[in-house]
Amino acid sequence: MTAIPYQAKRINLKEKVFKKTLTLSAIIVVIILLAIFFTLLINSMPSIKALGTKFFYDKTWDPVADEYGALPFLVGTLLTSFLALVISTPFSIAVAIFLGEYYQKGIVAEIFKNVIDLLAGIPSVIYGFWGLFVLVPIVRMIEMKLNLPPYGVGIFTSSIILAIMILPFSVSLSRQVISMVPAHLKEAAYSLGATRFEVITKIIIPYTKSGLFAGLLLALGRALGETMAVTMLIGNTHQIPTGIFSPGNTMASVIANEFSEATGKIYTSALIEMGLFLFVVATIINILGKQVIKRFTLS
């Protein structure tokens, strides 16, 4: 008879431990995230103190002379990301309409869905490798035709690879959003004699505007932080790019190239400050995109 209370006690204890573990694990994630932010912040303090805002508008990056201006990399990052977004957007919208409206189910849809998923699964480093051996010669040929210095590598080449890499991200979201358009809206338009083209341009796209925008935003977030493929294809020069065909460097690629060899407090710290910048921008874009989607799905 005395065994029962004892057992109950043990179960109670286990219950408590279990619930505490669950809560603790949730707290840990939040702590990890805060720790990431503060690690970046604290480690970039020396550079923030020494360079201030000059970091973002100084044009020279010369570790030997102890000069750290991140402007060329800022320009490189923005240029490649936006160019990639411009190149990939028409295609991602086309695929999203294809999978969200024309072919929602069936074998065709399955095949294309899987292909796009696989596109997201290919490692960045392999995109870079393929780009070096296939894309770079093609771009070099184009540059020769245009009478430009035939680097082959550069902003343009990286943007094309980035455009391919971010396509799946904007597609997966836009497709969901498009397939969520209420059927009665579409049917109303059809019953008035609208063609499918008119339904898409006058009902679906206006209705899903914010969702499509969120998809592009998240794709942009991906593009900003993408490292390996860009590092291999951008040419890694420290000058401000003069055009879309010129070589350059992005923040991520500079970190990848120089972090493990960086000596000196300010040098390392300047690289970490770029990491902090990427982290903050990616986080803002991410939260913004998620908010837009949340609002869309609620309405």
Add this chain to the structure above:
Amino acid sequence: MEMILQQNKIMNNKLFVDRQIEKQIAHRNKKNKAFKGIIIAGTIISTLPLLLILFYIFKQGITAINWDFFTNLPKPVGETGGGVANALVGSILILLVSCVLAIPVGIVIGIYLSEVAKSRLAYYCRLAVDVLQGIPSIVIGIIIYEWIVRPMGGFSAFSGSVALALMMLPSIVKSTEETLKLLPESLKEASLALGVPYYKTILKIIVPTGLGGIMTGVILSIARVIGETAPLLFTAFGNPFMSTNIFKPISSLPLIIFNYATSPYNDWHQLAWGASMLLILMILILNIITKIVQRKWKVQF
């Protein structure tokens, strides 16, 4: 007479309007068809890169893969018969350790989020997971360098594992949460009504029922990080020799692809193509496994 003329006029007018409308409809239909054509063309063009990449890698990689490729260490430039044995072992070791780190934690957090869906902590936790997922991989590399590599005094396989575990965590959490949320409340209630303690209900009823979905998430997260290079650059670092010590630098497939691809030597390019093909095959197989798991262990209610 006049009336007939007027009627004729009206008829003519009507015919004209009809023709006009017909023309308009034809025009709209044409636009409709053209648009569909553009959409299909755009979609097909979007899938071309994948086919081109797969084709090129398999064409280049197939010649590099033989027995030596799996059993030998990389050889210096000029010597043939080098392999990627150390990188293969390294990749597997790093992934195993990161699975051990990420899977339990991820599942526990997923359980928390599905059980306590609406508390304030759950909100912040979900937000943190979302943000964690969006962190650029190179930043994860920096973080682990500062957290583990610097205090431990050197690059190590373990630090690489932690970096990859951090990247796996969000998708494990999400797939666990999504799966468990799909399970009906009645399942839990039935178990609790029988007097089964809460923790046993979760561990013995809820989690096993949703195991298929959780497994899918875990395998997909492995497929996602298996080719990650950026977080390994300053953590696992790479090692030209065979190493199984998790506290020493270690090689991995993505790292040697990066190093050899950017080298000027043909032999090394060859090895990198082989390694790329191996990596893509692994990713394909993992994807196929998830499809099978999804079909076999579908969570049905």
